[in-house]
Amino acid sequence: MNANHPTAADRSTASDSPHSPDFSAASAASRAEAPPVGLGPLVRIDGGWFIGDHESTAHLAVLPGGFEHRVAGRDPFLVPWDRLMSLQLGFTRGRFPSTPVGGLPNSYDGAIGAHGSCLSAMVRHPYDLWRPRFVHHGWWYPAPELTVLRQLLGDIVDLGHVERLGDDAWLTSAVEELAADRHLRKWRTGKAVMEGVKEIITRGA
Numbered sequence: 001m002n003a004n005h006p007t008a009a010d011r012s013t014a015s016d017s018p019h020s021p022d023f024s025a026a027s028a029a030s031r032a033e034a035p036p037v038g039l040g041p042l043v044r045i046d047g048g049w050f051i052g053d054h055e056s057t058a059h060l061a062v063l064p065g066g067f068e069h070r071v072a073g074r075d076p077f078l079v080p081w082d083r084l085m086s087l088q089l090g091f092t093r094g095r096f097p098s099t100p101v102g103g104l105p106n107s108y109d110g111a112i113g114a115h116g117s118c119l120s121a122m123v124r125h126p127y128d129l130w131r132p133r134f135v136h137h138g139w140w141y142p143a144p145e146l147t148v149l150r151q152l153l154g155d156i157v158d159l160g161h162v163e164r165l166g167d168d169a170w171l172t173s174a175v176e177e178l179a180a181d182r183h184l185r186k187w188r189t190g191k192a193v194m195e196g197v198k199e200i201i202t203r204g205a
Contacts, residue, residue: 039149039175040141041091041117041134049171051089052117052134059134060119064166067119069132079130081163083123087153091117091136091146148178151197159201174200 036043041051042062052059057072066080118133152174156162164170177200 039179040145042149053137056135060132062165079123081166083125084157084162085122085124087157088120089150089153090120147193151193155197156201161201
């Protein structure tokens with residue numbers, strides 16, 4: 001038996017002691033508050049990928065066939081991968097600054113503006129500018145993750161491999177690699193981010 005893992009009797013005895021702190025509740029609360037696997041607003045939950053809070057009134061689902069915009073009270077709207085001609089994402093690290101009201105002071109840098117957090121894409125057949133909003137998660141997004149995610153979504157369209165976003169195995173592997181600490185520490189310049197993301201997108205293509 002592994003000495004580092006207490007038996008059921010050990011756990012029972014510890015929990016019965018009036019002087020023993022309840023670490024299980026604190027641990028459960030910590031797990032509940034921890035952000036899921038992902039990059040900024042792009043997260044994997046219950047086997048699916050989403051942009052934005054999937055339990056909110058507006059978010060995007062990343063499906064095998066394309067981006068599906070889901071808004072409470074409306075029918076889902078799917079944009080297939082082959083319609084995307086360009087792709088950008090506007091958001092901030094915190095929740096309030098990424099809303100339409102909170103984003104106005106930051107609109108000068110093109111981050112979000114009056115649309116709040118949104119995806120911005122030029123689409124074809126017919127040609128149009130598609131700007132679906134999504135609701136920011138309750139936690140802050142690390143700045144390096146936002147930089148890498150913007151580069152990933154922009155480059156994957158420009159390089160002609162946007163359909164890879166719909167491949168769950170590829171996207172999971174790519175995000176895990178991009179989010180690894182060794183990459184976020186290493187990629188200090190815009191050129192390094194661009195080259196690192198491009199290598200992952202085109203690898204094996």
